[in-house]
Amino acid sequence: MAMAALREASRRLASTSTRSPAGATTRPLLLTHSRGITHKLFIGGLSQFATEDSLAEAFTRYGQVLEATIVTDKMTSRSKGFGFVKFASEEEANKAREEMNSKVLNGRVIYVDIAKAKQDRAADVVPIARGPPKPVGNT
Template identity: 85%
Template sequence: MAALREASRRLFFSARNPAGAAMRPLLLAQSRGITHKLFIGGLSQFATEDTLAEAFARYGQVLEATIVTDKMTNRSKGFGFVKFASEEEANKARDEMNGKVLNGRVIYVDIAKAKQDRATDVLPIASGPPKPIGNSS
């Protein structure tokens, strides 16, 4: 796995970034189709996707690390997600990182839940003006 990561780093830095700036390496996505996502809460506003990926990389192959940001201000909302290639790696990272300090803040790690169907949360649309009350002859 380490050889795969190193090959991916070399491909990324030679093809896309000839200057060799410190950017997150492009990991070769596995074709298994199944990934395991962790929810990370309590993130510092100074946390970046790179630092998040780096902190969790010691527990396995991180396929993706994202921090959720506010659309208006583009600032962190204080939580994010990390995708692992296997369930074992995700569980190990959850057990080890839950309650640890990252960028000066205690983080909380749990298995990410599936998105709720937003169609069930929507209120019904009104069907015209209200009906008059009383005698309408």
Template identity: 90%
Template sequence: MAMAALREASRRLASTRNPAVAIAVTTTRPLLLTHSRGITHKLFIGGLSQFATEDSLSEAFARYGQVLEATIVTDKMTSRSKGFGFVKFASEEEANKAREDMNGKVLNGRVIYVDIAKTKQDRAADGVPIARGPPKPIGDS
């Protein structure tokens, strides 16, 4: 569904007769394609201050390359930061440089920890047991 919306927006921009818009379409299309195909490189940022915002996180990492998205995970009930977030970069080199330079640095008065974000499959393979209910009784059947 997101791909269809992305294609439709791209078609609308490409169909305009304004050359300035056509130039903007050609310059932004690679960014849209990398973002829509999942060819982004995501970093996990831990140890964030409760005062950190997505804009400040984006600004802190922007000097290492093109930041596509910066998000801070919040609690659904209180809307307060959970103390970690993610930053998406356009290229692997930019993400690796940011990880090396920012890991252990101070941001908003807190030491942050930066690592490559794991996919859901990788997190499942970490060996965290899943509760399946009470154990079956031993002996009498």
């Protein structure tokens, strides 16, 4: 029942999509972002002078950039030398990856790859021992 309601809401949002000047239909940004239909690229080798705006500007020629982020150190607020760019479609992300990999951006060669999912840190935690070990044999 809930899935049917979600599908109906999705259809309504899709039917209210806008038309671009070329006549092609574009889906609302809200719909693509809320459904998790984004494609994220990892950008490595960034210059310390790179900004999120310059990163987004460099990748906009390949498609609609939803978000560009540069990872910074929490203590010094300086760039760690890598970031992420989210695209609206897989085709745009693949084209950007092919074209921008090993190119120079702000004086440094950048490396572009598909971003991997963040590993669950809770799965890596070792359980805490609770007291001395139990005796194995008859004592």
